[in-house]
Every structure is written in structure tokens, then in C-alpha cells.
Amino acid sequence: MxxxxxxxxxxxxxxxxxxxxxxxxxxxxxxxxxxxxxxxxxxxxxAGMTRVEARAEPKLMPGELIARVQQTFGANKISSLTITGNTTSAVRIRFAPDERRVRPSSVYVDPYDARVIGTPxxxxxxxxxxxxxxxxxxxxxxxxxxxxxxxxxxxxxxxxxxxxxxxxxxxxxxxxxxxxxxxxxxxxxxxxxxxxxxxxxxxxxxxxxxxxxxxxxxxxxxxxxxxxxxxxPSSSTTAKAVRSPEPPEKSGGKFVISSSDLDRVWAAFLEKQTQGFAIAQMTLPTGSSKIVRIRSWPYDGSSGERDEFRVNAATAKIVSSELYAEKGFGDRILARVLDIHRGxxxxxxxxxxxxxxxxxxxxxxxxxxxxxxxxxxxxxxxxxxxxxxxxxxxxxxxxxxxxx
Incomplete structure (x- = not known):
């Protein structure tokens, strides 16, 4: 030709x-x-609803915080909460879709008393x-x-x-x-x-x-x-993942996570994440799953520079962990696809x-x-x-x- x-x-x-x-x-x-x-x-x-006044008392643990918010919103099931590492930021609560597959608006709550501040x-x-x-x-x-x-x-x-x-x-x-x-x-x-x-x-x-x-x-x-x-294949995601067997499911085949379960999960995360975090997002399990996923971002980091932990809510054992600092070059690219996509x-x-x-x-x-x-x-x-x-x-x- x-x-x-x-x-x-x-x-x-x-x-x-x-x-x-x-x-x-x-x-x-x-x-x-x-x-x-x-x-x-x-x-x-x-900006007005994401800030709270710092107080002397400690923040509520995630389990207690979710329990109080759940009392306010009734049937709306909470799917995740986003917590920051400073003392003056509100916690963002996201809800799961309802039976019509419509997701209610998320809310900002006071981390000290679970008071609902507003909808973003x-x-x-x-x-x-x-x-x-x-x-x-x-x-x-x-x-x-x-x-x-x-x-x-x-x-x-x-x-x-x-x-x-x-x-x-x-x-x-x-x-x-x-x-x-x-x-x-x-x-x-x-x-x-x-x-x-x-x-x-x-x-x-x-x-x-x-x-x-x-x-x-x-x-x-x-x-x-x-x-x-x-x-x-030898990255931290594979080589350093910690695996532990899950206990038998509770009655009915559906695992119901309690406030104390979430608090133990959060304690396990804090013990592992010794460097602190700017933002941590906890995603609750659905159906019969017992795995709580926690993503954490460091201070001055981008959206892709995150660590991820999967914790068994029934045992509070870390099932797997992915640390960004231990990833190889290729795995870091995969972790930052969104950052690359939008520049x-x-x-x-x-x-x-x-x-x-x-x-x-x-x-x-x-x-x-x-x-x-x-x-x-x-x-x-x-x-x-x-x-x-x-x-x-x-x-x-x-x-x-x-x-x-």
C-alpha cells in the first residue's frame, strides 16, 4: 500500500x-x-459544617458513634464513615442504598457527641x-x-x-x-x-x-x-498479607456487626497504623461478610497514597494489609490510576x-x-x-x- x-x-x-x-x-x-x-x-x-470545636473529652469510638447516629436515622443503614486525624473536624457518615436502590444523602456529625451538623x-x-x-x-x-x-x-x-x-x-x-x-x-x-x-x-x-x-x-x-x-508478585500486598481463618457465621447466615465489634476493629487498625493518619475511611461489611475495610491517607499525601487494611470484625484480626510505602513502582502506578487519570x-x-x-x-x-x-x-x-x-x-x- x-x-x-x-x-x-x-x-x-x-x-x-x-x-x-x-x-x-x-x-x-x-x-x-x-x-x-x-x-x-x-x-x-x-466549610461551616466540617469543623467542630475541639474539646477536652476524647472523641467517640466508631462503634458508639455509629450506634448513636443509627438511632437518629432509623432504618437507613450506615455503609461507611470518614474520620480525620485532627480534633476539629467533623465525621462524615455515608448510608447504604435503600430498597429502591436510592442512596440517602450523607451527613456530617460531631465526633464528640454524635450530633448531626448537616447534609453536605x-x-x-x-x-x-x-x-x-x-x-x-x-x-x-x-x-x-x-x-x-x-x-x-x-x-x-x-x-x-x-x-x-x-x-x-x-x-x-x-x-x-x-x-x-x-x-x-x-x-x-x-x-x-x-x-x-x-x-x-x-x-x-x-x-x-x-x-x-x-x-x-x-x-x-x-x-x-x-x-x-x-x-x-513479591510486593507487600501479596507477601505480607496476614491471613486468618474466619469463625463460623452467626445464626441465620448473616453477620450482624455490633458497636463493640467496630471498636475492636478500630483498635486493631490504630495498633497497626503507628504513623498516624490524616483521613481514615471505614467501610462496613454487607450481607454475611465479616470484613471491615479501612483505608487511611497520610498527611500531605494524594488520593492514591493510601494504606488499606481488611479486618475480621468477629475476631478483630487483620486479614490483610497493603502499605503504600512498601509497594513497588508498578503497584504504586496501579494504586494511583485515578490520580493519573485526572492529572x-x-x-x-x-x-x-x-x-x-x-x-x-x-x-x-x-x-x-x-x-x-x-x-x-x-x-x-x-x-x-x-x-x-x-x-x-x-x-x-x-x-x-x-x-x-
């Missing part, structure tokens, strides 16, 4: 993928940009945006059709990025400067192509990172392959850069569509003037106006 034929095929692949997935990619990009600074926005909106502002909005971003609001959430659809969109984006890179590759090294400079002085098709190609080159690497990490959340086979490729691995400048790149996606949708329509018009004019010499001059004039 000749070089021109190869580029023609790549152009078709690029155009078809773009036309088929443009709206999907624009929706996913804009919702992702909206969530870029979600933590900072929610912290600002709820903006939580519902960001939950909806997240469901739209990950599952397109299609019923079933992670088990529905929205998850693989967004994955197909990510694969299509990768195809467009690679085909666009080949189509744009400079013939001479000296042309790299012009390759990265947009032609704002152009007009018509030339301007559209310059904006589409040059800005696309600027964000190509960011889009490629977003797409490759986004596939982690869309396909199990992709996640398993990434774990096989990057995870080291926060580079701090707030990285998040800002990724957000701006995501906000540019509608530009590529519009300019790509205009270029496609322009090519169709050009082909139609070519058919008209093919056997009409009178029209040749007009055709050449139109082509000259479209150059860049």
Missing part, C-alpha cells in the same frame, strides 16, 4: 471514529472537567455528574451498558489520536515550529484545520493518558491485564491542565464536523467539474481559498 493510500485510510478511520463518538466524548470530557476540582469546591461549600451541599450534583461521566446515567450503573459504552469511546479516542498523529507527522524537522503554531490568520477550512490539528497536537499526550487510564474503569479484562503487567499526580497544576484539555473537546467536535462537511463539498464539486472545463477555474479558486 502506498503512502498516500495509507494516509487516506487513516483519514477515513479518524473521520468515522470522530463522527460516531464526538458527542459521547464531548459529554464525558465536560463532565470530567466539572469534577476536576470537586474536592476543593465541596470543601469550600461545606453539592453532593447530589456531583453524584449525578459522576454517574453521567462513568455510566451515562444508564440504569444499572457499573453493571449496566453505560460502562462499556464509555470504554468504547476511550478506545475510539485512542484510534483518533494515533491516526491524527500519523496524518500530522512533519516531513522535515524544521517544520516542527509551524507544526505547533496555530494559524489564526487563516480563514475558512484552513483555520478550522489549523485549530483542529494544532490544538489536538498540544493535548494529544493528555488525552492519551486520560483514555488509557479511563479503560481501567470500563473493562475488567483491561484492569486484569494492567495488574498482570505492572504488579510485582492530580502532578498536583493542582496538573489537575488544571487536564481540566483545560478536557474543556477543549467541544472545539475538536465542531472543527472536525466542519472539516468533514468541507471534504464532502469538495468531493461534490470535483464530480461536477470533472468533465466541465469551464468549472475548472472556479474549482481551483475554491481550493486556493481553503489552503493553509
Amino acid at each position: 502506498s503512502k498516500s493510500s495509507t494516509k487516506a485510510v487513516l483519514l477515513e478511520v479518524h473521520s468515522i471514529a470522530g463522527l460516531a463518538l464526538s458527542l459521547l466524548l464531548a459529554l464525558v470530557a465536560l463532565t470530567g472537567a466539572t469534577m476536576s476540582f470537586e474536592d476543593e469546591i465541596q470543601a469550600a461549600l461545606n 451541599v453539592g453532593e447530589g450534583f456531583f453524584i449525578t455528574v459522576r454517574k453521567l461521566h462513568r455510566w451515562l446515567l444508564i440504569p444499572g450503573d457499573a453493571k449496566g451498558y453505560g460502562r462499556p459504552i464509555t470504554g468504547i469511546g476511550a478506545i475510539g479516542l485512542i484510534l483518533m489520536l494515533l491516526s491524527g498523529l500519523v496524518l500530522r507527522w512533519p516531513r522535515r524537522a524544521r517544520s516542527i515550529g509551524a507544526w505547533l503554531k496555530p494559524g489564526f490568520a487563516l480563514r475558512g477550512r484552513g483555520l478550522h484545520r489549523s485549530l483542529h490539528a494544532v490544538f489536538g497536537t498540544w493535548v494529544l499526550l493528555i488525552y492519551l493518558v486520560i483514555a488509557l487510564t479511563g479503560l481501567w474503569y470500563s473493562f475488567d479484562w483491561y484492569r486484569q491485564g494492567a495488574v498482570w503487567l505492572l504488579s510485582h 492530580s499526580i502532578l498536583g493542582w497544576p496538573g489537575k488544571l491542565l487536564f481540566m483545560l484539555a478536557a474543556l477543549m473537546m467541544p472545539l475538536f467536535v465542531v472543527t472536525g464536523l466542519l472539516l468533514y462537511l468541507s471534504r464532502r463539498r469538495h468531493k461534490q464539486l470535483s464530480r461536477v467539474v470533472r468533465d466541465d472545463p469551464i468549472q475548472i477555474g472556479r474549482r481551483e479558486n475554491w481550493a486556493n481559498d481553503s489552503k493553509f
Whole structure:
């Protein structure tokens, strides 16, 4: 196949993928940009209810805290609580979905007396945006059709990025400067192509990172392959996991966790986490499971730099532990997929850069569509003037106006 034929095929692949997935990619990009600074926005909106007055008496243990909150909210089952390491922060309580599969809003409570302070502002909005971003609001959430659809969109984006890179590759090294400079002085098709190609080159690497990490959340086979490729078999996750047999289940086959069980679990966690923590999230077991999962984040750490412990609530024995400091390079990458996906691995400048790149996606949708329509018009004019010499001059004039 000749070089021109190869580029023609790549152009078709690029155009078809773009036309088929443009709206999907624009929706996913804009919702992702909206969530870029979600933590900072929610912290600002709820600053008044996340702080409490420090007191001389000790904070309530998690079991007692949950028991008191449960008395207030009755049938709403608590699924997790988030505790900070300082004395002036409220505890955030999250509830499990009810029988209609609707999750009640979380609440902030005073860690000293379990007094309900309030419901976080903006939580519902960001939950909806997240469901739209990950599952397109299609019923079933992670088990529905929205998850693989967004994955197909990510694969299509990768195809467009690679085909666009080949189509744009400079013939001479000296042309790299012009390759990265947009032609704002152009007009018509030339301007559209310059904006589409040059800005696309600027964000190509960011889009490629977003797409490759986004596939982690869309396909199990992709996640398993990434774990096989990057995870080291002798890492702390495998080699230093502590295993202990679980006792027989309680009557009825469903384990009912008590306040004293949770307090013993928390004590086991504190004994293991000797370095202290900035944030700890305790997730309660469901069904017949006895395993309480506790994730802890260090001070000045990112969302991926976390330790994770699994504790048997019936015995207060640590079943397994994963310490970030003991992970190898590949396992650290796996632990920070979300940080890489949204750019926060580079701090707030990285998040800002990724957000701006995501906000540019509608530009590529519009300019790509205009270029496609322009090519169709050009082909139609070519058919008209093919056997009409009178029209040749007009055709050449139109082509000259479209150059860049």
C-alpha cells in the first residue's frame, strides 16, 4: 500500500471514529472537567459544617458513634464513615442504598457527641455528574451498558489520536515550529484545520493518558491485564498479607456487626497504623461478610497514597494489609490510576491542565464536523467539474481559498 493510500485510510478511520463518538466524548470530557476540582469546591461549600470545636473529652469510638447516629436515622443503614486525624473536624457518615436502590444523602456529625451538623451541599450534583461521566446515567450503573459504552469511546479516542498523529507527522524537522503554531490568520477550512490539528497536537499526550487510564474503569479484562503487567508478585500486598481463618457465621447466615465489634476493629487498625493518619475511611461489611475495610491517607499525601487494611470484625484480626510505602513502582502506578487519570499526580497544576484539555473537546467536535462537511463539498464539486472545463477555474479558486 502506498503512502498516500495509507494516509487516506487513516483519514477515513479518524473521520468515522470522530463522527460516531464526538458527542459521547464531548459529554464525558465536560463532565470530567466539572469534577476536576470537586474536592476543593465541596470543601469550600461545606466549610461551616466540617469543623467542630475541639474539646477536652476524647472523641467517640466508631462503634458508639455509629450506634448513636443509627438511632437518629432509623432504618437507613450506615455503609461507611470518614474520620480525620485532627480534633476539629467533623465525621462524615455515608448510608447504604435503600430498597429502591436510592442512596440517602450523607451527613456530617460531631465526633464528640454524635450530633448531626448537616447534609453536605453539592453532593447530589456531583453524584449525578459522576454517574453521567462513568455510566451515562444508564440504569444499572457499573453493571449496566453505560460502562462499556464509555470504554468504547476511550478506545475510539485512542484510534483518533494515533491516526491524527500519523496524518500530522512533519516531513522535515524544521517544520516542527509551524507544526505547533496555530494559524489564526487563516480563514475558512484552513483555520478550522489549523485549530483542529494544532490544538489536538498540544493535548494529544493528555488525552492519551486520560483514555488509557479511563479503560481501567470500563473493562475488567483491561484492569486484569494492567495488574498482570505492572504488579510485582513479591510486593507487600501479596507477601505480607496476614491471613486468618474466619469463625463460623452467626445464626441465620448473616453477620450482624455490633458497636463493640467496630471498636475492636478500630483498635486493631490504630495498633497497626503507628504513623498516624490524616483521613481514615471505614467501610462496613454487607450481607454475611465479616470484613471491615479501612483505608487511611497520610498527611500531605494524594488520593492514591493510601494504606488499606481488611479486618475480621468477629475476631478483630487483620486479614490483610497493603502499605503504600512498601509497594513497588508498578503497584504504586496501579494504586494511583485515578490520580493519573485526572492529572492530580502532578498536583493542582496538573489537575488544571487536564481540566483545560478536557474543556477543549467541544472545539475538536465542531472543527472536525466542519472539516468533514468541507471534504464532502469538495468531493461534490470535483464530480461536477470533472468533465466541465469551464468549472475548472472556479474549482481551483475554491481550493486556493481553503489552503493553509
